[in-house]
Amino acid sequence: MRITFRDVSYTYMIGSPFEKKALDAVNLTLSSQTFTGVVGSTGSGKSTLMQLINGLLLPTTGQVQNGDFILHRKSKRKYVKQVRRQVGMVFQYPEHQLFGSTVEEDMLFGPKHLGLDIEKSRQRFPDLLELVGLGEEILPYSPFSLSGGQMRRVAIAGVLATHPKVLILDEPAAGLDPAGHRALLDLLRDWHDQHGLTTVLVTHDMEDAARYADEIVVMDEGKPVISGAPTDVFRQADQLAGLGLDVPASVRVSRAMQAAGWEVADTLLEPEALAGVVIDQLSTVRKEG
Amino acid sequence: MQPIIICDQLFFRYQEEQEWILHNFSLQVNKGDWIAVLGTNGSGKSTFARMLNGLLQPESGTVTVAGYEVADEEKIWNVRQKAGMVFQNPDHQFVAATVQDDIAFGLENAGIERREMLQRIDEVSKRVGIEDLLTAEPHRLSGGQKQRAAIAGIIALRPDIMIFDEVTSMLDPKGRAEVMETMKDLNRAGISMIMITHDLEEALMADRVIFMEKGKTIRDRTVHDFFQDPDFLKTRNFTLPYFLEMQVALKKHGVLLGNLSLSESEWVDRLCALPSEM
Ligand SMILES: Nc1ncnc2c1ncn2[C@@H]1O[C@H](COP(=O)(O)OP(=O)(O)O)[C@@H](O)[C@H]1O
Ligand SMILES: Nc1ncnc2c1ncn2[C@@H]1O[C@H](COP(=O)(O)OP(=O)(O)O)[C@@H](O)[C@H]1O
Ligand SMILES: [Mg+2]
Ligand SMILES: [Mg+2]
Numbered sequence A: 001m002r003i004t005f006r007d008v009s010y011t012y013m014i015g016s017p018f019e020k021k022a023l024d025a026v027n028l029t030l031s032s033q034t035f036t037g038v039v040g041s042t043g044s045g046k047s048t049l050m051q052l053i054n055g056l057l058l059p060t061t062g063q064v065q066n067g068d069f070i071l072h073r074k075s076k077r078k079y080v081k082q083v084r085r086q087v088g089m090v091f092q093y094p095e096h097q098l099f100g101s102t103v104e105e106d107m108l109f110g111p112k113h114l115g116l117d118i119e120k121s122r123q124r125f126p127d128l129l130e131l132v133g134l135g136e137e138i139l140p141y142s143p144f145s146l147s148g149g150q151m152r153r154v155a156i157a158g159v160l161a162t163h164p165k166v167l168i169l170d171e172p173a174a175g176l177d178p179a180g181h182r183a184l185l186d187l188l189r190d191w192h193d194q195h196g197l198t199t200v201l202v203t204h205d206m207e208d209a210a211r212y213a214d215e216i217v218v219m220d221e222g223k224p225v226i227s228g229a230p231t232d233v234f235r236q237a238d239q240l241a242g243l244g245l246d247v248p249a250s251v252r253v254s255r256a257m258q259a260a261g262w263e264v265a266d267t268l269l270e271p272e273a274l275a276g277v278v279i280d281q282l283s284t285v286r287k288e289g
Numbered sequence B: 001m002q003p004i005i006i007c008d009q010l011f012f013r014y015q016e017e018q019e020w021i022l023h024n025f026s027l028q029v030n031k032g033d034w035i036a037v038l039g040t041n042g043s044g045k046s047t048f049a050r051m052l053n054g055l056l057q058p059e060s061g062t063v064t065v066a067g068y069e070v071a072d073e074e075k076i077w078n079v080r081q082k083a084g085m086v087f088q089n090p091d092h093q094f095v096a097a098t099v100q101d102d103i104a105f106g107l108e109n110a111g112i113e114r115r116e117m118l119q120r121i122d123e124v125s126k127r128v129g130i131e132d133l134l135t136a137e138p139h140r141l142s143g144g145q146k147q148r149a150a151i152a153g154i155i156a157l158r159p160d161i162m163i164f165d166e167v168t169s170m171l172d173p174k175g176r177a178e179v180m181e182t183m184k185d186l187n188r189a190g191i192s193m194i195m196i197t198h199d200l201e202e203a204l205m206a207d208r209v210i211f212m213e214k215g216k217t218i219r220d221r222t223v224h225d226f227f228q229d230p231d232f233l234k235t236r237n238f239t240l241p242y243f244l245e246m247q248v249a250l251k252k253h254g255v256l257l258g259n260l261s262l263s264e265s266e267w268v269d270r271l272c273a274l275p276s277e278m
Helices: A046-053 A077-086 A103-113 A118-131 A148-160 A178-195 A206-212 A230-234 A237-242 A249-259 A271-288 B045-052 B073-082 B099-109 B114-128 B143-155 B173-188 B223-227 B230-234 B242-252 B264-277
Strands: A003-012 A020-030 A035-039 A061-066 A069-071 A087-090 A166-170 A198-202 A215-220 A223-228 B003-012 B022-030 B034-039 B060-065 B083-086 B161-165 B192-196 B208-213 B216-222
Touching: A003 A046, A020 A046, A020 A223, A035 A046, A035 A206, A046 A061, A046 A166, A046 A198, A069 A077, A077 A087, A087 A148, A103 A118, A103 A148, A118 A148, A148 A178, A166 A178, A178 A198, A178 A206, A198 A206, A206 A230, A206 A249, A215 A230, A223 A230, A223 A237, A230 A237, A237 A249, A249 A271, A249 B242, A249 B264, A271 B242, A271 B264, B003 B045, B003 B192, B022 B045, B022 B060, B022 B192, B022 B216, B034 B045, B045 B060, B045 B083, B045 B161, B045 B192, B073 B083, B083 B143, B099 B114, B099 B143, B114 B143, B114 B173, B143 B161, B143 B173, B173 B192, B208 B223, B216 B223, B230 B242, B242 B264
Parallel strands: A035 A198, A035 A215, A087 A166, A166 A198, B034 B192, B034 B208, B083 B161, B161 B192
Antiparallel strands: A003 A020, A003 A061, A061 A069, A215 A223, B003 B022, B003 B060, B208 B216
16 A cells, blocks of 8 residues: 655644644655655654554644544544554554453454454464464463564564555564564565555664665655665665665665775675675686786 | 682572573673673573672572672672672663652661761762753653663662673763763772673773573683673674674784774774874
């Protein structure tokens, strides 16, 4: 599903002393079936942007188009609910949102809330749990008997159980150990590819943005300020540094090599591949010399 | 070198029918050392950290911190003053309405008189770079500022040891860099540090790395030696920092042999100088 923001602003607590304009006239399109990484320093408006996609927040001005649905300030609740049915959202620390007495009850929460067929949803649970690396034997367990990483995966299986067309992931891997981190994002990227979703990943981790996203949007003070393919976005290392952001290590190393006269393309290479470039050029130098 | 932390054969579990969460866990830390604690989720890192200032007590075994037995209830406030702890979530660590009052709160509890208190607030806020934020409400600060404010509240008590439990995992890159700078500064000033982290780049800053699995230390080496065995991390599906991974790949081709360098900038310099050496 294509998502388009047209002149969208969002202001929290309008009219109060704490009034805060979190998004400022945003124009942005997320193409259908792309995996977009959204980066930006804390407070730049990433989470607000995400909540506008599924109608948890409605624009103060402007409109958000989600497939054929258009959300604006006055959208009716029933209409918003139809949008929400298409959009799965994994918040930061989703394990804090588990509250059922069993894993099964928690996984049923989303489908029930959205009015989906409960029996059909239930039949899919074993497959979904297997997908996230857990077994169906945990269905009757209390979620609180699980480890943090397991709880996280249950919460995500619960969101996937609603079969969303759009998947919004707000730092889904924060706090996981490196193995769990990688496994979770690999799984979400695979699910995205297999089901032709439109996915948005909010992350502080530039390595993840580079590895998983097709497109990157950089937010600053309530506006997208840089966007494009990862290679193009990370070419602007100085602007990113000015926004308090890093570039991936591959970019750091290749830029230093370029400055020292190596011929390295501006692509994000895996370390083995960049090592390959070094080996090739050294052997050329040796032959010539 | 006299050890400042001694954990001797600790056994711990949260419930009786549970398996051991710390399983014959022993560790000695020398004064001034910076220890990185790595491990999978659930391996017992936070449980171990909570033993160090008596938030948890072992079922058997002893913990000695700065000369005090942590099991000695009469000395528990001495222990907590000597060993301060910073947690992952910057939002859960404040009690007062302003940063200044928050630092003062800990000092009042420790019975520090007012003039000394003001002097210490001034000193620690400069140390961590929050001197302009003293009258701010904690929840208005950025993540990195919150963590530094939390650190200021602890170092105001002049601890010998600081324990950091995944303190950068919720921060953006700038906040993370700020907190790491503060940590380096504290260690230079002689504070012994236990830093629990999932971030291998952060672990590179430490003197020594321990790796926990199932309540045990399965590896305990100097940072230099720890990273000379990349396969240990790879077989546990931990992705190596990029520049180390690249060194491993180059070594396979016979380029830049010898020990793996743990400094990205130093190594990149060597790499960049290669063609001219040919
Ligand atoms: N519920 C809220 N009430 C008032 N201000 C808010 C609220 N949520 C976020 N803000 C403010 O809006 C801005 C953008 O926040 P957010 O979208 O959460 O940014 P990010 O996710 O990039 O950290 C920040 O200045 C933040 O303080
Ligand atoms: N309050 C608790 N009650 C029961 N079990 C717990 C509690 N806290 C942690 N555990 C269990 O102890 C183990 C170690 O936890 P923890 O020390 O938090 O690990 P780490 O910090 O390495 O991720 C985990 O299996 C966890 O589920
Ligand atoms: Mg956010
Ligand atoms: Mg922990």
